[in-house]
Amino acid sequence: DTAVSQTPKYLVTQMGNDKSIKCEQNLGHDTMYWYKQDSKKFLKIMFSYNNKELIINETVPNRFSPKSPDKAHLNLHINSLELGDSAVYFCASSHHGNSYNSPLHFGNGTRLTVT
Amino acid sequence: AQTVTQSQPEMSVQEAETVTLSCTYDTSESDYYLFWYKQPPSRQMILVIRQEAYKQQNATENRFSVNFQKAAKSFSLKISDSQLGDAAMYFCAYRREGAQKLVFGQGTRLTINP
Numbered sequence: 664d665t666a667v668s669q670t671p672k673y674l675v676t677q678m679g680n681d682k683s684i685k686c687e688q689n690l691g692h693d694t695m696y697w698y699k700q701d702s703k704k705f706l707k708i709m710f711s712y713n714n715k716e717l718i719i720n721e722t723v724p725n726r727f728s729p730k731s732p733d734k735a736h737l738n739l740h741i742n743s744l745e746l747g748d749s750a751v752y753f754c755a756s757s758h759h760g761n762s763y764n765s766p767l768h769f770g771n772g773t774r775l776t777v778t
Numbered sequence: 779a780q781t782v783t784q785s786q787p788e789m790s791v792q793e794a795e796t797v798t799l800s801c802t803y804d805t806s807e808s809d810y811y812l813f814w815y816k817q818p819p820s821r822q823m824i825l826v827i828r829q830e831a832y833k834q835q836n837a838t839e840n841r842f843s844v845n846f847q848k849a850a851k852s853f854s855l856k857i858s859d860s861q862l863g864d865a866a867m868y869f870c871a872y873r874r875e876g877a878q879k880l881v882f883g884q885g886t887r888l889t890i891n892p
Binding site: 694707767774 | 817825828
């Protein structure tokens with residue numbers, strides 16, 4: 664029944680490591696996103712993919728590399744993790760066909776802690 | 779660039795009372811969409827209500843309603859008959875027509891006092 668699911672829910676790792684977060688949606692949406700929520704709860708878009716094509720890349724360090732194997736999946740790989748990468752990362756999806764009113768449906772977030 | 783401002787970092791209300799959360803936004807566009815999302819301690823982001831800018835009528839979803847003032851670029855959320863389960867962070871968000879990016883405000887933490 665889960666609409667947007669992301670794994671893992673929690674991720675604790677050391678500086679310098681490489682880690683991935685996976686996201687899948689079963690809503691039939693054509694657009695997927697990664698948002699970062701910092702310690703002050705501010706939500707900021709990182710990436711957006713539409714039908715597997717990157718359409719938004721918001722000045723994110725190139726240590727972050729999204730990959731969309733198909734329109735139902737959008738994974739986030741992070742190289743050489745830094746302390747400042749600690750945050751909650753949300754995956755989301757929406758439909759951008761003929762209706763631009765489609766709201767975003769969010770996953771439950773992945774809390775990444777870099778030590 | 780569009781910005782969304784929530785000027786109340788924290789609000790509290792007595793259970794069963796009514797509370798209004800403020801949101802203002804800055805845009806030069808005439809067609810856009812506005813949303814309120816709720817984030818309870820579980821961390822999940824839940825859509826509460828949405829408004830199309832071309833609609834003059836304020837959106838309503840059960841105990842949740844908005845006061846949309848397009849000229850003033852204001853989009854406040856009213857919660858009637860507050861319940862303990864309404865305690866959460868509330869985020870106002872804006873999306874321009876045709877755009878895929880959702881821009882969020884800073885959030886308002888709502889506490890419900892029993």
